[in-house]
Amino acid sequence: MKPRQLGSRVFEKPKENFRHLLHGAPGRRFIRHYRRHRASESEREAAWKTAGYIAIAVVLLTIAGLFSLVPGIPGLVFGIPAIGLLVARLKFFARFLDRTEIGARKLWRRIRGR
Secondary structure, eight states, X not given: OOHHHHHHHHTHHHHHHHHHHXXXXXXXXXXXXXXXXXXXXXXXXXXXXXXXXXXXXXXXXXXXXXXXXXXXXXXXXXXXXXXXXXXXXXXXXXXXXXHHHHHHHHXXXXXXXX
16 A cells, blocks of 8 residues: 555544534534444443543643643644544533534624624
């Protein structure tokens, strides 16, 4: 297998996940992301994946926090993937983001209407 083909395969799943999140229905996109990730897992597999995803997300959030203190380096580069990992494994976090999105959209419409 050529290196270019291998590289394109590695990024295929994250690209697909991002497309689903981007084009998902507001107020339901994060819980659907969560369900897609949990659909075909055994309980044992889910426990290990959840622990791994949370550990990686904590590391990414720590890096994002440190980089946000340095001028010129955006912490969001590490923060957004960390949030995606947490949404994929934590149902309460997915629901929280769905509700927050709806509230933020309402607030934005109210601000723009004035």
